[in-house]
Amino acid sequence: MKKSPTYNNPKLYSFVMTILHPFGELKNLKKLIGKKKTVFEPACGFGRLKKFLYKNCTYRGIDLNQEFIKFGQHKNINIKLGNMFEQKNYVSSDIIILCDIIHHLSIKQGKELVSIATKFTKEKIIIIEPTFTSIAAGNNWFKKQIAKVFSRLDYDGINHITKWLLKKEYYNLFEEYKIENKFKKSTIKEKSNYFFVELIK
Ligand SMILES: C[S@@+](CC[C@H](N)C(=O)[O-])C[C@H]1O[C@@H](n2cnc3c(N)ncnc32)[C@H](O)[C@@H]1O
Incomplete structure (x- = not known):
């Protein structure tokens, strides 16, 4: 399968994100993260989240997409090429954002990612996931066709999306992340088109 054009072109990716999330829900991030925090983002894309943080936060990220990394670095965003499954690429930080x-990941890979992120976060992991994709979850013919289209449109050239989750499956998964990694507390909020999840140490 060919990589979706959005992952070849950071400007197009940015435009599509604005269309999908026109209400600027990510403004919510400032409140969740706070001031003067160190923030690390595995799979950071071109680092678009940096602009949603307070200016006195330190932002770093890694991604495997060379075009995204080059684009972000040109904008003076502190990101570099690196695989999020390799711990040597991580920087210990107050907050880790996923x-x-x-x-994009299998359940097993998602759990591995959260387990690695748990080692490198001092305060909490913030997970942001689209909620509208649950329309592609389910077993009837119609849902399966939507799932195929979504998986093609969102193929990042690295991970084949094989399963889309229902909202209740997401809730269960977030709870498993919390229990398996011994977080003290978690919160889950649905705002417009996103889940905002905090896994707090
Ligand atoms: C949907 S994009 C999200 C990018 C960014 N977090 C954002 O919200 O704009 C998913 C990103 O994950 C990256 N990615 C996938 N697998 C990766 C891996 N193993 N290591 C690092 N980045 C990865 C892709 O290159 C892609 O940029």
Whole structure:
């Protein structure tokens, strides 16, 4: 399968994100993260989340998409090429953000990612996942066709999306992340088109 054109072109990716999330829900991030925090984002894309943080936060990220990394670095965003499954690429930080990445992974890979992120976060992991994709979850013919289209449109050239989750499956998964990694507390909020999840140490 060919990589979706959005993953070859950071400007197109940015435009599509604005269309999918026209209400600027990510403004919510400032409140969740706070001021003067160190923030690390595995699978950071071109680092678009940086602009949603307070200016006095330190943002770093890694991604495997060369075009995205080059684009972000040109904008003076502190990101570099690196695989999020290799711990040597991580920087210990107050907050680790996993944005728009869980649905690209198998359940097993998602759990591995959260377990690695748990080691490197001092305060909490924030997971941001689209909620509208649950329309592609389910076993009837119609849902399966939507799932195929979504998986093609969102193929990042690295991970084939094989399963889309129902909202209740997401809730169960977030609870498993919390229990398996011994987080003290978690919160889950649905705002417009996103889940905002905090796994707090
Ligand atoms: C949907 S994009 C999200 C990007 C960014 N978090 C955002 O919200 O704009 C998913 C990103 O995950 C990256 N990715 C997938 N597998 C990866 C891996 N093993 N290591 C690092 N990045 C990865 C892809 O290159 C892609 O940029």
